[in-house]
Amino acid sequence: xxxxxxxxxxxxxxxxxxxxxxxxxxxxxxxxxxxxxxxxxxxxxxxxxxxxxxxxxxxxxxxxxxxxxxxxxxxxxxxxxxxxxxxxxxxxxxxxxxxxxxxxxxxxxxxxxxxxxxxxxxxxxxxxxxxxxxxxxxxxxxxxxxxxxxxxxxxxxxxxxxxxxxxxxxxxxxxxx
Amino acid sequence: xxxxxxxxxxxxxxxxxxxxxxxxxxxxxxxxxxxxxxxxxxxxxxxxxxxxxxxxxxxxxxxxxxxxxxxxxxxxxxxxxxxxxxxxxxxxxxxxxxxxxxxxxxxxxxxxxxxxxxxxxxxxxxxxxxxxxxxxxxxxxxxxxxxxxxxxxxxxxxxxxxxxxxxxxxxxxxxxxxxxxxxxxxxxxxxxxxxxxxxxxxxxxxxxxxxxxxxxxxxxxxxxxxxxxxxxxxxxxxxxxxxxxxxxxxxxxxxxxxxxxxxxxxxxxxxxxxxxxxxxxxxxxxxxxxxxxxxxxxxxxxxxxxxxxxxxxxxxxxxxxxxxxxxxxxxxxxxxxxxxxxxxxxxxxxxxxxxxxxxxxxxxxxxxxxxxxxxxxxxxxxxxxxxxxxxxxxxxxxxxxxxxxxxxxxxxxxxxxxxxxxxxxxxxx
Numbered sequence: 001x002x003x004x005x006x007x008x009x010x011x012x013x014x015x016x017x018x019x020x021x022x023x024x025x026x027x028x029x030x031x032x033x034x035x036x037x038x039x040x041x042x043x044x045x046x047x048x049x050x051x052x053x054x055x056x057x058x059x060x061x062x063x064x065x066x067x068x069x070x071x072x073x074x075x076x077x078x079x080x081x082x083x084x085x086x087x088x089x090x091x092x093x094x095x096x097x098x099x100x101x102x103x104x105x106x107x108x109x110x111x112x113x114x115x116x117x118x119x120x121x122x123x124x125x126x127x128x129x130x131x132x133x134x135x136x137x138x139x140x141x142x143x144x145x146x147x148x149x150x151x152x153x154x155x156x157x158x159x160x161x162x163x164x165x166x167x168x169x170x171x172x173x174x175x176x177x
Numbered sequence: 178x179x180x181x182x183x184x185x186x187x188x189x190x191x192x193x194x195x196x197x198x199x200x201x202x203x204x205x206x207x208x209x210x211x212x213x214x215x216x217x218x219x220x221x222x223x224x225x226x227x228x229x230x231x232x233x234x235x236x237x238x239x240x241x242x243x244x245x246x247x248x249x250x251x252x253x254x255x256x257x258x259x260x261x262x263x264x265x266x267x268x269x270x271x272x273x274x275x276x277x278x279x280x281x282x283x284x285x286x287x288x289x290x291x292x293x294x295x296x297x298x299x300x301x302x303x304x305x306x307x308x309x310x311x312x313x314x315x316x317x318x319x320x321x322x323x324x325x326x327x328x329x330x331x332x333x334x335x336x337x338x339x340x341x342x343x344x345x346x347x348x349x350x351x352x353x354x355x356x357x358x359x360x361x362x363x364x365x366x367x368x369x370x371x372x373x374x375x376x377x378x379x380x381x382x383x384x385x386x387x388x389x390x391x392x393x394x395x396x397x398x399x400x401x402x403x404x405x406x407x408x409x410x411x412x413x414x415x416x417x418x419x420x421x422x423x424x425x426x427x428x429x430x431x432x433x434x435x436x437x438x439x440x441x442x443x444x445x446x447x448x449x450x451x452x453x454x455x456x457x458x459x460x461x462x463x464x465x466x467x468x469x470x471x472x473x474x475x476x477x478x479x480x481x482x483x484x485x486x487x488x489x490x491x492x493x494x495x496x497x498x499x500x501x502x503x504x505x506x507x508x509x510x511x512x513x514x515x516x517x518x519x520x521x522x523x524x525x526x527x528x529x530x531x532x533x534x535x536x537x538x539x540x541x542x543x544x545x546x547x548x549x550x551x552x553x554x555x556x557x558x559x560x561x562x563x564x565x566x567x568x569x570x571x572x573x574x575x576x577x578x579x580x581x582x583x584x585x586x587x588x589x590x591x592x593x594x595x596x597x598x599x600x601x602x603x604x605x606x
Contacts, residue, residue, distance in 0.1 A: 069604040163584050
């Protein structure tokens with residue numbers, strides 16, 4: 001329980017910091033929808049992953065979890081442009097990348113299609129293959145997550161880290177007599 | 178029962194078909210095979226004796242004894258050799274039984290003069306044959322093939338088959354072009370109530386129908402092996418089932434696998450699944466020979482030409498008076514009415530050498546060309562319009578917008594993004 005509280009406190013502090021430092025510019029409705037979905041998914045993860053006793057989540061539900069995530073993402077990314085709420089893929093890939101609207105539209109469609117396909121593939125493997133096959137598929141999906149992480153790391157986080165270092169160095173210099 | 182063994186200098190008794198018994202000394206010549214060792218007879222240089230190894234099982238030794246006894250009394254009638262040629266041994270056929278004490282130890286056969294002969298295997302690589310002092314041409318090769326086919330035909334006439342027929346078991350006389358068959362004690366015999374099996378086979382010369390089962394039709398096996406040997410001799414050593422896979426057909430790496438599947442690429446009707454080896458000259462064989470090869474490799478067992486048919490066909494090419502072979506403008510002996518196979522082969526090799534030389538030159542020149550290309554690109558002095566256009570192409574990699582948001586805002590976004598990634602991981606794991 002102590003660990004759960006520590007984890008929750010850490011997550012809450014991080015969210016509070018993010019809220020405090022948030023950009024004051026207008027956020028696209030599609031991105032808001034994505035944030036809302038993640039808030040719900042995160043809350044579920046917090047409850048069943050941290051607080052609830054192990055095994056309290058329905059066993060059959062664990063098979064459906066990847067499909068729920070993929071299809072939630074697919075639905076948001078497919079619906080948002082239709083409703084004129086922008087392209088949620090921007091929030092995943094990063095709005096730092098310079099793409100035309102047409103290119104963002106196709107990236108968004110690509111992500112939506114890939115998520116829809118992976119969600120369906122997950123169900124197909126559950127019902128048409130063995131548990132071992134499903135385990136293999138599930139972990140192979142982590143490669144996709146890793147690819148998104150590496151993209152972000154290479155193009156955004158390295159640059160952000162440099163900016164942080166420069167800012168700290170600037171402050172130190174400013175304090176020196 | 179004690180198993181007899183032989184050593185150099187040992188005295189043995191020779192039992193001849195007429196009942197005569199001689200005593201002879203053995204002299205080692207250092208030639209040993211899987212089943213026995215060959216010795217010369219100290220008192221008679223015309224003969225050699227094969228003495229079976231002591232490790233040969235008694236039951237097998239008994240079978241050898243029965244077989245040698247039958248063979249000694251049933252010498253086959255072989256193709257006639259002109260009287261001018263002396264000392265030609267066409268078969269290393271058992272002439273007498275060797276006894277050690279009262280036990281069977283081996284047999285005596287005529288000695289094949291190794292100075293006058295060469296292994297047929299050498300002819301598969303003509304350069305190797307030339308190094309050994311034999312300049313092969315199609316006239317000599319066809320004659321050797323004809324003599325081999327005639328010899329096999331005479332054996333088949335007595336219901337004797339070689340079964341393990343392959344170049345390494347054959348020798349030929351370099352001047353007279355007659356062929357000798359070694360290891361006669363491994364023959365398959367089915368004649369006059371006597372039966373002796375021949376279990377030894379070589380997959381590269383084994384007919385497709387016997388790859389998964391014992392050789393039940395030894396003459397059909399000999400026909401296949403004979404055609405394979407003739408094909409290889411005429412086609413510069415290329416095996417009739419050595420080809421290049423066409424398209425995405427799964428092509429066995431082993432010749433045995435290709436024989437089993439019947440992947441013969443040298444037919445008059447080209448195969449769709451396999452192509453001929455680029456160095457092959459089969460296109461320059463006369464139609465009659467090509468038809469025989471097709472019948473041997475692409476037809477069924479029943480259509481396979483007999484050794485007699487081969488002997489008759491090749492006899493016309495081996496005979497000078499028939500005029501079926503004629504010199505080409507370059508002086509090579511070629512089959513009349515078709516292109517010169519030797520010229521084709523030389524052109525293939527010349528082309529290969531030229532291509533290899535060009536490749537080496539290109540590789541050697543590559544660093545200098547690369548430097549020159551880069552220099553021209555930097556100076557913008559490419560003369561080729563394509564290269565000039567290529568050098569001017571500007572690749573547009575993914576661009577990042579210059580940071581406009583304050584660092585705090587960026588960190589806030591990335592915190593949320595990282596938490597989102599953690600949530601995704603939890604749901605997917």
